[in-house]
Amino acid sequence: AKAAGRRTWRFFEASMAADLEARLAIEADLREALPGNQLEVMYQPIFALQTNRLSGFEALLRWRHPVRGMVSPGVFIPLMEETGLIEAVGRWVLEQATREAATWPAPLKVAVNLSPLQFRAADIATSMLHVLSQSGLAPGRLELEITESALLQSDGGVAEVLQAFRSTGIRTSLDDFGTRYSSLSYLLSFPFDKIKIDQSFVRDMATRAESVAIVTSVAHLANQLGMATTAEGVETAEQLRRVREAGCTEAQGYFFGPPESATELRRWFDEPSRS
Ligand code: C2E
Ligand code: CA
Ligand code: CA
Ligand code: CA
16 A cells, blocks of 8 residues: 555656646746737627627637647636736737727727736726727727636725726726626626626526526626626527526627637628627
8 A cells, every 4th residue: 555655646746747847838938929929819709689789809819839739828828827927918918909999890899808917007097098099999999807806816996996997988897707706796896887797607597597597687786787798608599598588788609709810800890790
């Protein structure tokens, strides 16, 4: 038993070392991503459910690694956050996305994900206005998506930052709603314009009455508080019907379209409605 224990331990040690090596390698590569032109912003359409019209796009970051190929943001964004790289990269995404959106027909909007690190920066509202004025995009056409974890990690001042955005005309969305705790209290204390309901609830609506109840209640409460709601991860006509019935105001997901390049997405401008 002792020998087996030792073997197990050695096995773990070896695999941990391999993990660490892989991680260090990926971190070194990550520093090259921005200067090496390996990053690209893709855009996924978002639809307004009352009008069945395109309302805008969410900017989603992609990394084309020279050897590994496409690396998922679920893998590299956390590493960029730990290493602080997200500050420069996040700013680059904002510059790209606002410049691109300024070429879209008004009033189409662009939604950009803001990392907790960016959100905590003292001059965030001012630097956002600077990026906007450089791009020529009207502030009302920019939406910043902020996750609940960003709020938890922030040491106070959240309401002030959100208020500063609001007074400049920039819109804010609470992202991945429902994936963390004490969610409902955020709705009451913070002035968000929109709630993005996580795809895990949308996915389960066909099979779980609880998910239907949650999405319906959140959409209703948001509506009472003057906020919009986007259902994320809508993949089927059935899911679309359910989120519509639940009272969500917008929907996003593969049913409408996947994230695509700035060039590809322009085809949406010729056929802006979808039922
Ligand atoms: P998110 O903000 O929740 O973005 C939605 C994710 O769901 C995207 O994954 C999108 O491609 C995926 N998705 C869209 N429709 C569907 C669908 O119908 N079904 C399913 N199963 N998935 C769908 P993606 O692009 O891999 O991004 C993952 C996460 O990485 C994002 O989640 C966001 O948290 C983060 N992220 C992406 N780009 C940025 C960025 O520029 N800055 C920051 N800070 N985070 C980013
Ligand atoms: Ca998002
Ligand atoms: Ca989300
Ligand atoms: Ca998510």
